[in-house]
Amino acid sequence: MSLDTAETRTERPQGGGRRAYLSLYKALGRGWIRDRSQIFFTILLPLMFMVLLASVFGGGDTAASRIVAVGDVAVLDGADPEVFTVTGASDLDEALAMLREGDADAAVVQDGSTVRIYPSATNSTSGAIAAGNLSALVDDVNVEVLSAAAPNEPVLETDIEQADGGALKPIQYLAPGILAWGVAITGVFGAAGTIVDWKRDKLLRRLRLTPASVGTFLSAKVSVNLTVAVGQTAVFLAVAALGFGLHLSAWTWFAVPLVLLGTLAFLAIGVVIGGVAQTSPAAAGLSNLVTMPMAFVSGAFYPLALSPEWVQWISYASPMRYLNEALQSVVVYGEPPSAVLPQIGFLAVFAALVALLSWKTFKFDEL
Amino acid sequence: MDAAIEVADLRKTYRGRRTGEVRAVDGVSFRVERGEFFGILGPNGAGKTTTLEIVEGLRRPDSGEVRLLGRSPWPHSPELTRRLGVQLQASAFFEFLSAREQIETFAELYGASKARAAEMLDLVGLTEHANVRCEKLSGGQQQRLSIACALVGDPELVFLDEPTAALDPQARRNLWDLMRGINAEGRTVVLTTHYMEEAEALCDRVAIMDAGKIKAVDSPAGFVRSLDAPTRVTVAAGQVSDERIKELAAGEAVTGGDGTVVFETRDPRELLTALASEGALDGLAVRTANLEDVFLHVTGREWRA
Known part of the structure; x- marks a missing residue:
């Protein structure tokens, strides 16, 4: 061990920023991999939620809506068995009891030209899906009747390109939602915890x-x-595809830049929280306080369309909503990146604003 | 050649919501020569760490000037930090890394080799614990690793902020030897401490700090000399007659009680020779003035570290 002279010191290779960056990246990455709680929060927790919610909302295989027909329901006669599984009930009370038990998604009564639909309140998601499917069926029947009456009148036809060749399976909204949520908690908790450390x-x-x-x-x-x-x-996407039958579109790779952008936004939120919190429990509590409500107003765990209107209004301010939407568009529906430019724009602006806020409010002296 | 450190009239005031204004550093000036072992001694809350952080460039003073090795520590410059070694009060480590990975990371940041990292680990006696995660090391081992990280870049100027706080006496002595060695190699060392005996044992010069101000700067011996305090010689009572005690005291103060006689003398050699010749050395204790007395004299307050 010797004290360098000024001469030998100047000859020392100037490591430069790149070398320092690489050694810091290595040291921090190693630390991350060895921290089991990190692995749990980033990988296992979101997967647990997916398993749990996928089973709550019904398996991905039973896509057909379970309909209880009360008496004779003529409109169901020509129904596609892939979309509807029809059972009968002698009266409305019996049908409603089946809904309450969760044995059916919707009950239907046809009274002349009126088709009355009772969607399940017990399982509101599949109830809403069943009601939507039934409305579409009624519309189809109407179009047939009208076309027969006026054969020369042109009729608009919808041609739905279904991403998964069938009705919306729970995994198709759960996977992007829970992934967005997983990215959010990793970013927010990660940054807040790091700052407090x-x-x-x-x-x-x-x-x-x-x-x-x-x-x-x-x-x-x-x-x-x-x-x-x-x-x-x-x-996450590998497990969703292999374990839950999620069909990944050709644009799935675009999830990577989306997730990177989302992570920047959530890291910025975490930095603000880390600036306020003084202890690890405080940082975790505040992170929960931000991410849990955000998940519920962002359609992370169930389709946003099923939420009350005021929730949908709040969701416009939530970055998780936009990440969720964008992921669903490119991964599930196979839309090109150009279709999610508004979401990308919002995430970028949000990340920039929160980063600015954290920069302005941060007390470097505390570090 | 520039001085290692030149500090002129540093001031830093903290404004807390509850505490109001606290003048943490209130007009501090000092100079440290190259190769010196310089101590900043003071009780907790005296402003030592804030002073050190300003000198290192971690905090900006409200006013005043700092020159480190002839240049300002602000803004951050790799050319300057490459020549500094720093050990902070908290053991700042990368989480979940072993002692070796830790020091190798620091070595890479300073552009030093892995061999150098291993050498430093050996110097602080941690080679056996190289594969132990930092958080599993004992307090003393963490401090030593922290010092090894400070030395890995082969610095000219080393800052040590209370390195022995919260260590047991044995670990503290070991660290003293280490610090002496660092200085003996020609490095300038700046140490803050609230242990009197540490400053006395290690430092060439000591700045006594209290309430944000440097009260005095001198060598430990110089401080004691300038205090011109008498040596206190204590022996067990009943070995010599009262008249003889008065003779031995030769006009200087004698106190007693609790079965002891305490002489205060400017000439301890003569007194001790006399006591020895009369075989009156039972329960002998000799206490010369130390930095504790100096602190009392300089600040007008009892030491309360």
Whole structure:
């Protein structure tokens, strides 16, 4: 061990920002992989939610709506058995009892030209789907009748290109929703927890006194988080496809830039929380306080269309909503990236605004 | 050649919602020469750490100037930080990394080799624990690893902020040897401590700090000399007659009680020789003035570290 002279010192290779970046990335990445709680929160927890919610909302295989016909319901005569499974009931009370028990998705009564639909309140999601399917069936029958009466009148026809060759399965809205939620909690909890850790162990303060700049360190940290988000997305979509029969579109790869952008937005939220919180429990509590309501107003766990209107209004301010929508569009419906430009725009603006806020409010002295 | 550190009239005031205005650093100036072992001694809350953080460039002072190795620590410059080694009060480690991975990461940041990292780990006696995760190391081992990380870049100037706080006496002595070695290699060392005996044992010069101000700067020996305090010699009572005690005291103060006689003398050699010749050395204790007395003298307050 010897003290360098000024001469030998200048000959030392100037490691530069890139080398420092790589060693920091390596050190932080290693730390992440060894932290079992991180693996749980980013990978296992979202998968657990998917298993749980997929079973709550019915298996992906029983896509047909279970209809109880009360008495004679003529409109159901020509119904596609792939869309409807029809059972009979002698009166409305019996049919409603079946709905309550969860044995059917909707009851139908036909009274002359009026088709009365009773969607299930017990299982409101499949109830709504059944009601929608029934309305479409009634419309089809009407069109047939009208066309027969006026054969020369042109009729508009819908040609629905169904992404999965069938009705909307729960996995098709659960997968993008839960993935968006998983990315959100990873980002928010991750950033908030890290900031609070730095307040305690002064790692950032120590690193500020090395030749590496703070910018190098922060970009290494963000890079680790982005890598994690990509890995998380890959594992999650693989399980959704192989385990739950989610059909992945050709545009699925575009989930990667979407998730990266979303992660930036959620990291920024986490930095704001980490700036306010002084302890790890406080950071976790505040992160929950932000991400849980956000998940519920963003259609992460059930279709947003089934939520009350005021919830839908709030959802416009939630980045999770846009990430969810964009993921569903490209992964499930196979829409090209150009279709989700509004969502991308919102996420980018949101990330920029929150990053600005965190920058302005952050007290570097605490670190 | 520039001084290692030049600090002129630093001021820093914290404004807390509950605490009101606290003048953490209130007009601090000092200079540290190259190769010196410089101590900042003061009780907790004296402003030592804030002063050190301003000097290192972690905090900006409200006013005043700092030159480190001839340049300003602000803004951050790789050329300057490459020449500094820093150990902070909290052990700042990457989570879930072993001692070796830790120091190798720091080595890479300073552009130092893996061999250098291993050498430093060996220097602080942690080679056996190289594969132990940092959070599993004992307090003393963490401090040593922290110091190894500070040294890995082969710094000219080393800052150590209360490295021995919360260590047991044995671990503290080991660290003292380590710190002496660092300074002996020609590195300038700046140490903050609230242990009197630590400052006395290690430092070439000590700045005594209290309530945000540096009260005095001198070598430990110089402080004690300038205090011109008498040596206190204690022996068990009943070994010499009262008249003889008065003779031995030669006009200086004698106190007693609790079965002891305490002489205060400017000439301890003569007194001790006399006591020895009369075989009156039972229960002998000799206490010269130390930095604790100096602190009392300089600040007008009892030491309350």
